[in-house]
Amino acid sequence: MLLLEKYNLTYISTGDILRAEIKAKSELGIEAKKLIDKGELVPDELIIQIIEKRIIENADSNGFLFDGFPRTMVQAYILEALLLKINATLNCMLCLDVPEDELMRRLLERGKISGRSDDNEVVIKSRLVEYNTKTFPVIDFYKVRDQYIPIDGTGTVEEVYELLTDAIDETLTTVWLNIVLLGAPGAGKGTQGRLLAEKHNLYYISTGAKLRREVKMGTEIGKKAKVFLDKGELVPDEIIIQLIESEIQKHVNVRGFVFKGFPRTMLQAYILDGLLRRLNSSVSIALEVKAPTLELFKRLHSRGKTEKARSYDMSTELIIGRLEEYEQKTARVVEYYKKQGKYKAIEGLGSTDEIFDTLTTAVDSAFRKAR
Numbered sequence: 440m441l442l443l444e445k446y447n448l449t450y451i452s453t454g455d456i457l458r459a460e461i462k463a464k465s466e467l468g469i470e471a472k473k474l475i476d477k478g479e480l481v482p483d484e485l486i487i488q489i490i491e492k493r494i495i496e497n498a499d500s501n502g503f504l505f506d507g508f509p510r511t512m513v514q515a516y517i518l519e520a521l522l523l524k525i526n527a528t529l530n531c532m533l534c535l536d537v538p539e540d541e542l543m544r545r546l547l548e549r550g551k552i553s554g555r556s557d558d559n560e561v562v563i564k565s566r567l568v569e570y571n572t573k574t575f576p577v578i579d580f581y582k583v584r585d586q587y588i589p590i591d592g593t594g595t596v597e598e599v600y601e602l603l604t605d606a607i608d609e610t611l612t613t614v615w616l617n618i619v620l621l622g623a624p625g626a627g628k629g630t631q632g633r634l635l636a637e638k639h640n641l642y643y644i645s646t647g648a649k650l651r652r653e654v655k656m657g658t659e660i661g662k663k664a665k666v667f668l669d670k671g672e673l674v675p676d677e678i679i680i681q682l683i684e685s686e687i688q689k690h691v692n693v694r695g696f697v698f699k700g701f702p703r704t705m706l707q708a709y710i711l712d713g714l715l716r717r718l719n720s721s722v723s724i725a726l727e728v729k730a731p732t733l734e735l736f737k738r739l740h741s742r743g744k745t746e747k748a749r750s751y752d753m754s755t756e757l758i759i760g761r762l763e764e765y766e767q768k769t770a771r772v773v774e775y776y777k778k779q780g781k782y783k784a785i786e787g788l789g790s791t792d793e794i795f796d797t798l799t800t801a802v803d804s805a806f807r808k809a810r
Contacts, residue, residue, distance in 0.1 A: 441600050442504055446607065449497040452506040456489050457481060478565035480573070483513055491521055498525045511573045515580045528719050531610045532581040533603060535592030539567055584719060615720040616641060616695035616806050619702065619711070621773065622728035623765040624758070625738035626787050627794065631728060632699035634795050635802060642686070642693040646700040649682045650674060651749075669750050671757040673764065676706055687714055695723070705771045724805035725776035726798055730787040735762060781805070 443450050457475070460468035471481045490508060497503070509515040522528060537545075543563055550558025581587040588606045592599055616639060622628045629645060636643035650668065653661030660678055667674045683701060690696075702708040715721050730738075739758045742749070776782035783801045787794055 442603060442607070445604065446504075447501040448504045449493070449500040449502070450504050450506065451490060451493050451508065453481075453486055453489065453508045454506070456493075476562070478562040478569065480510060480569060483511070483517070486514065487517055487521075490518075494521050494525065502530075509577055510570075512576050512580060515577050523716070528716075528721055529581075529586060530614065531588050531607065532578075532586050533606060534578060534587065534589050535599070536589050537592040541593060542567065586719070614806075615715075615718075615723070616802070617715060617720060617723045618695070618697045618802060618805075619722055619725040619776070620697055620699045620728070621725060621769060622787065623730070623732075623735050623769075624761045625735040625742070626728040626730050627791070628699050628728055630791060631795055631798055632697045634791075635798060636697045638799065639694070639802060639806075641695045641697050642690045643697045644683065644686050644699065644701070646674075646679055646682060646698075649686070650678075653682075671761045671764075673703060673768070676704070676710070679707065680710055683711070684714055687718070691718060695720075702772055703765070704768050705775060708772050708775050722776070722779075722781060724801060725773075725782045726785055726801055727773060727782070728785050728787040728794065728798075732762060734788065 440450075442448065457468070457471045461472045461475075462468070467485060471485065474481055486508065490505075494503065505518070509518050518529070543560070546558050546563045547560065578587055588610070590599065590602050590606060594602075618635060618641065620628050620632045620635070629648075632645065633643055635641065650661070650664045654665045654668065655661070660681065664674045664678055679701060683698075687696070698711065702711050711722065736758055739761075740755070743753050743758075773782060785794065785797050785801065789797075
């Protein structure tokens, strides 16, 4: 309860839920009681139904505290899938380490007070064997992901609580902040993306800049990309993915990323989710800098007369084509992030500082939520 109050979390305890079902003498409760009385684990299919229902009911929660779940490798994989459904990730797995003789003493003492049928010496020994056999592999599962944190559980309530909060706070400082910066050509994403990356100590990834560099260097990727860039068309996904994945892998120790110009299609949005999921992360917020079409056209046309001109700024036809393509292909990406509650539109007609202040406010809010 102390952790729930401090971090404003939703509590999911399989034990509490099952005992409520048993007390209500539901069909699930009757079946579960037979197994619990023998010190056996309730089948996964029953547990999962309960867990999934609670997660979906509280999808907008500030976070979850899972007590007694997952207890098996199967449950660990299932939890990954359930969190994926709501585009969330596990921050850490906290394990209270207590010697078995002390566990036996505590549970027998609890049995005298609570009257729980499973708090007797025979059942307790069976439960500890079950735990050591089935739950230890779960620890290894989270160790590999750098999410396992052992906590000495032999101290006072206050001492253990302090150890837990210290571990959680340390984990939260390592939460990535990943920003998707959307906006039609000419919206000013490049300027704002670099400013956001600098302020929040993030790594800035501009697919356009990376591609132009490849073209300038005359690499194989550059030669392939140039054909599409010259026509103002989107470069094929297989080329973009190579660049994005390479940049992420080279900078896995950063605090997060600003993705400018990616994703532009639904397929790319799915791909980005997959790339970040491999690093136990996800998109924190998608910001779209919006400006009227006429204003965008004027900006691109004016840029075409400067040294910063791109090949696709040189003709009215190409500019119009790029603006239309953005609207057609990125509309679904916008809806994708809206449904996840991660989208925010930003007015793009003010000064650079005004737009940046608005973006920063949205990013700060998203980061507080992520933590």
